[in-house]
Amino acid sequence: MSQGFRKFVRGQEDDAILKWLTPIDYALQQSDHLSRQQPGTGQWVLDCPEFREWRETDKKTLFCYGFPGTGKTIIASMVVDHLQTTYQNYPNQNGHDRDEKFGIAFVYYDFQMCDQQKPVAILASLVRQLVQEQPCVPESVKYLYNDHKSKPSSSLRIGAFSKVLQSIVSGYTRVFIVIDALDECREPDRSAVLSEISQLQAEARINLFTTSRPGQRIQTEIEKRFPMMRSVEISARDDDVGKYIDGHMLQLSLLDDENDDLSEETKMKIKADIKTKIIGAANGVFLLAQIHFDGLIDKVTPNEITVALDTLPKGKDSLAQAYGKTINRIRSQPQGFRLLAERVLSLLTGAKRLLALSELRHALAVKAGASTLNEGDLPITTAIVSACAGLVTVDKAGHIVRLLHDTTREYLETHMFCIKPEEDPRSLEDPMIFDVQKNDIATADTQGTVMTICVTYLSFDAFEGGFCQTDDEFEERLRSNPLYNYAAQNWGHHARKASLSQCAINFLESRAKVEASSQALLANQRNSWDSSYSQRFPRHMTGLHLAAYFGLEKATNALLSRRHEPDLTDSDGRTPLSYAAEHGYGAVVKLLLDTGKVNADSTSDLGLTPLSYASKTGYEAVVKLLFDTGKVNVDSGSITGRTPL
Numbered sequence: 001m002s003q004g005f006r007k008f009v010r011g012q013e014d015d016a017i018l019k020w021l022t023p024i025d026y027a028l029q030q031s032d033h034l035s036r037q038q039p040g041t042g043q044w045v046l047d048c049p050e051f052r053e054w055r056e057t058d059k060k061t062l063f064c065y066g067f068p069g070t071g072k073t074i075i076a077s078m079v080v081d082h083l084q085t086t087y088q089n090y091p092n093q094n095g096h097d098r099d100e101k102f103g104i105a106f107v108y109y110d111f112q113m114c115d116q117q118k119p120v121a122i123l124a125s126l127v128r129q130l131v132q133e134q135p136c137v138p139e140s141v142k143y144l145y146n147d148h149k150s151k152p153s154s155s156l157r158i159g160a161f162s163k164v165l166q167s168i169v170s171g172y173t174r175v176f177i178v179i180d181a182l183d184e185c186r187e188p189d190r191s192a193v194l195s196e197i198s199q200l201q202a203e204a205r206i207n208l209f210t211t212s213r214p215g216q217r218i219q220t221e222i223e224k225r226f227p228m229m230r231s232v233e234i235s236a237r238d239d240d241v242g243k244y245i246d247g248h249m250l251q252l253s254l255l256d257d258e259n260d261d262l263s264e265e266t267k268m269k270i271k272a273d274i275k276t277k278i279i280g281a282a283n284g285v286f287l288l289a290q291i292h293f294d295g296l297i298d299k300v301t302p303n304e305i306t307v308a309l310d311t312l313p314k315g316k317d318s319l320a321q322a323y324g325k326t327i328n329r330i331r332s333q334p335q336g337f338r339l340l341a342e343r344v345l346s347l348l349t350g351a352k353r354l355l356a357l358s359e360l361r362h363a364l365a366v367k368a369g370a371s372t373l374n375e376g377d378l379p380i381t382t383a384i385v386s387a388c389a390g391l392v393t394v395d396k397a398g399h400i401v402r403l404l405h406d407t408t409r410e411y412l413e414t415h416m417f418c419i420k421p422e423e424d425p426r427s428l429e430d431p432m433i434f435d436v437q438k439n440d441i442a443t444a445d446t447q448g449t450v451m452t453i454c455v456t457y458l459s460f461d462a463f464e465g466g467f468c469q470t471d472d473e474f475e476e477r478l479r480s481n482p483l484y485n486y487a488a489q490n491w492g493h494h495a496r497k498a499s500l501s502q503c504a505i506n507f508l509e510s511r512a513k514v515e516a517s518s519q520a521l522l523a524n525q526r527n528s529w530d531s532s533y534s535q536r537f538p539r540h541m542t543g544l545h546l547a548a549y550f551g552l553e554k555a556t557n558a559l560l561s562r563r564h565e566p567d568l569t570d571s572d573g574r575t576p577l578s579y580a581a582e583h584g585y586g587a588v589v590k591l592l593l594d595t596g597k598v599n600a601d602s603t604s605d606l607g608l609t610p611l612s613y614a615s616k617t618g619y620e621a622v623v624k625l626l627f628d629t630g631k632v633n634v635d636s637g638s639i640t641g642r643t644p645l
Contacts, residue, residue, distance in 0.1 A: 021124045021145075024125055025398075026107060026129070028397040029395070035396060040243050046079070050062060058205045058207070059205060062210070063212070063219065064211045065215075065231060065232075068406065069286055069287025076180035079209055102176070103174070105176075105177050109180060109184040110181070117185065118189060120153070121153075123162065123193070124154070126177065127168060130169070130172075138171075144156075158192065162196055165196075175204065177207070178210075182212040214233075219231070238279050241282050242279060248293055251293075252296055252297060253300065254299070274296065287407065292312055295325060323408065326390065327415070329389050340379060340384065340387045341387040341389070342422070343364055344360070347450060349409060350449075353486075354402065359482050361381075364378070366457055366483075369503075373460065416445075417442035420446065443497075444497060451494035453483075454486070456503060458488060458491065463512070463517075464512055466511075466512035467539075471533060471535075474534035485520050489521055491504075491550075492547075492549065500555060504555060507543075508555060510543075511543075514542065522538065523536055538572040543555075544566060544576040551584075551587070556576075572604055572606075573605040573606075577610050578604060578609075581610035
């Protein structure tokens with residue numbers, strides 16, 4: 001075997017290991033966040049003494065906190081870029097010895113990615129980032145991969161990655177870890193990650209930079225785990241806000257160089273007023289400055305700009321008021337744009353995770369009751385973005401559609417009744433108010449709408465053939481139908497919060513379409529070593545299996561009333577009761593038990609009973625329901641010899 005071919009094979013093996021570690025690529029987010037930085041802004045953080053001390057001294061922790069919209073994520077991306085430039089890209093030009101070796105890894109937490117950002121996944125990502133800069137994958141990582149490659153890396157215990165990470169960081173002169181938006185990580189997960197990093201820092205030269213909203217609980221935890229930590233408050237400096245405004249002035253048609261209707265003196269006065277009044281109203285919040293400026297784009301006379309500037313929201317509720325004014329601007333658009341914006345904002349707010357642009361476009365093109373998708377109904381990207389008046393952005397690198405800010409999601413979640421698509425604009429609610437009852441109704445309606453879109457998509461004629469027989473066929477299905485994967489994995493979560501619909505029952509009664517969606521729901525993600533990954537899912541799943549899997553009480557009841565057999569097993573030997581018990585859906589467990597037609601102690605091919613699954617996942621109420629039947633064996637052992645208790 002030639003040396004070149006051996007290098008090629010080794011490269012393929014290393015790529016397979018990196019992909020197995022984690023599919024999340026934070027480099028795409030880094031690129032997108034950095035591209036949004038206004039040149040010349042935020043430099044004060046890199047120049048402050050706290051940052052310089054953190055950068056030059058071993059085992060330092062810097063905690064940067066700030067209110068929503070002050071630019072913390074952009075600052076984090078600047079720090080990553082600064083470290084890469086200083087220590088990786090041009091190390092010998094910055095006074096560092098050739099033999100010194102610096103590692104850089106970073107994480108951008110996102111509330112909508114909580115399920116993909118568990119502690120194991122975070123540590124796996126840190127391992128991948130530190131490894132992929134090395135000439136080859138270290139032996140410790142190869143051993144981990146070879147021992148566990150038959151299952152996703154996310155199924156491993158956190159200790160497995162702790163040992164590997166410790167081994168990797170010991171080979172560096174210093175490792176810099178940047179974690180943005182700690183406040184968007186769930187508390188138990190956040191504690192686990194900080195605990196692991198603090199233990200690593202005690203044994204190796206690790207410097208940690210974090211950002212978060214201010215909060216006593218988070219700050220106290222960081223101080224406890226990192227006693228020598230320093231902190232810096234992040235807020236938008238007035239000169240930085242001014243640079244942002246200067247960089248966007250030409251977006252205003254009134255100030256266009258080709259506009260000869262206004263004198264240069266008048267233009268200069270308008271520019272000065274805009275800067276002065278927006279800087280004053282922003283009060284250190286970059287996001288407010290951005291929203292306020294976007295509110296001027298549709299103004300066509302000097303007086304309109306003056307009125308808009310004189311009525312800029314101020315005070316503690318200024319951000320919510322700014323969002324309310326933006327909603328009113330959206331409503332003032334022609335009906336087609338207004339309805340598009342309302343549908344986009346509803347979908348992005350109600351979605352269970354971030355959506356790719358292709359997923360969103362397909363969701364918007366689905367027509368109720370349709371049996372296929374007409375590509376002529378796909379809205380264009382520019383229309384989607386412009387209709388939403390600055391509240392929606394599209395990542396240039398990853399083509400992910402995002403709401404402008406996490407505060408945008410928070411506002412919309414409490415004002416769903418303001419963005420519910422309505423043909424008659426007179427029925428629209430005032431975005432400046434908050435009505436709990438109306439919002440709860442609108443939220444349920446939104447979940448029902450997303451559920452209908454997903455179920456309609458899963459019910460298209462294209463899927464009447466059932467599941468795909470090969471990996472290539474399965475991947476072609478997902479490529480040609482971008483929304484299919486999201487719909488299969490999430491329709492039931494939306495349905496659980498919505499009213500029961502006939503389209504959902506029709507879908508659950510289609511055996512072929514149920515099996516097709518089960519494949520997308522349960523087949524493991526692709527690994528290069530596995531040539532038949534798409535076939536690793538249970539066959540013969542029924543509508544009742546799916547209803548139980550998602551905990552759909554009304555759908556389960558409806559199927560039972562239609563005399564669907566409640567105790568059928570899939571190819572893994574699992575019953576609907578088994579799935580309901582595993583996921584803790586007590587109401588569905590009770591419905592199935594009350595039929596008197598299910599075996600409460602049935603065993604899967606792994607020798608696991610419903611009680612085994614419920615106790616393993618810690619659902620005490622379900623365990624009690626099963627106990628109370630008097631028909632379960634607490635000593636029943638699985639094929640590995642483990643008993644339920």
